[in-house]
Amino acid sequence: MAVLAFMQQMQSYLTVEPLLSSATVGVALPIINTDLPAIVLSLDNLQIPSVGLGQHTEIVSGALAVQTSIDLSDPLLNDGSGLSLLSPDRMMATLQHGGLVDSEGSSTALTTADIQVDINGIPLILNQNSPRDDEFSVSALQGQLVLGRPLPPLGTLTASYFIGQWQRIVEQLSGDLTTLVVSSSSAVSESLSNAVINVVSSAHQNISGLRQLNLNQLSAVNAFDMGATPASQRVLAWRFTFEHIVNKPESSGGIIQRIILRTRRDSFPFEEEDIT
Incomplete structure (x- = not known):
């Protein structure tokens, strides 16, 4: 308030x-x-x-510092949707925002000054080419991390980064x-x-x-x-x-979920389509 x-x-x-x-x-x-x-x-x-x-509410562009975390023992999105933030092989983690930018608000290649990731306080190394072991790469537009090895079953993954657009109240x-x-x-x-x-x-x-x-x-x-x-x-x-x-930061994109859309015109059979 x-x-x-x-x-x-x-x-x-x-x-x-x-x-x-x-x-x-x-x-x-x-x-x-x-x-x-x-x-x-x-x-x-x-x-x-x-x-x-x-x-009043407005959409603001620039660079807003955000920090989010994922409980590795319970990596479900906390909105009741049941969506997991980790891939089945635990080699990919989805951040709670897309549209990541550098610290100046530009859509350039991210560096260690623009994003930091750690597991239980131990930092991972950014490697945009082919991450291995304690390294990761990041897709800025989708807000996804690719890990060099599977994430452990317990602990917390913490990521600090910047988003380029957000809501201001x-x-x-x-x-x-x-x-x-x-x-x-x-x-x-x-x-x-x-x-x-x-x-x-x-x-x-x-x-x-x-x-x-x-x-x-x-x-x-x-x-x-x-x-x-x-x-x-x-x-x-x-x-x-x-x-x-x-x-x-909700208006920066957030989690994108794939759903199946079933449609039918009049008496025609149902058609299924994947929507992202």
Whole structure:
């Protein structure tokens, strides 16, 4: 979801910022003084369009890094079709995508920089001519690997490669990002909240999909008691617009299965035809 993606990116961004290293960044309110100083994030006044509204899908071309794996003891495609990803002699493996490209998005001969394959963590060597032993060749268009020897009955085959076309989904989200800065003294709360303002003002340069972030609330520093311990807090809020971008590789081709089509015209006998 766009909400979780935005919160996770914002929390990660603030956590690694050196100016805020003295504080804990999270979504839980501090309870005891050892939790201080703390920066607590929350979202308010969210506007999430209904399904199909404020969301669009597009086909993107280029080079998208993908990693897939095949359970060698159970090499069936995980979609209920019963299709095996391995040939009967276990000398060929079908990847979950076709249309492989090099790391620049070009349909050129693949090299070791464009595809890596391993079995149980042990890498295989790319040999496009005549693979033997711990070698493999690859058909980029079909997304198939030819192995130099039969795959073992147990273990995992892992392949990392690039596909040239995929589906991109963009989800819209807007609302208020509220940060509660809590510390043991008013001076610390003021200086820490000022640092938060400086850091967040540059967030759009570091958080993908963040389109707008405008400060619309800056409260006074308020003193309060945390149990028997004096503490202080300050509230800051930004109005934001965020686009959650999800790259889905399904449209790159995927598994191609052969089926038998039986047709008949009127009272003529059935005719069978293999369809790939």
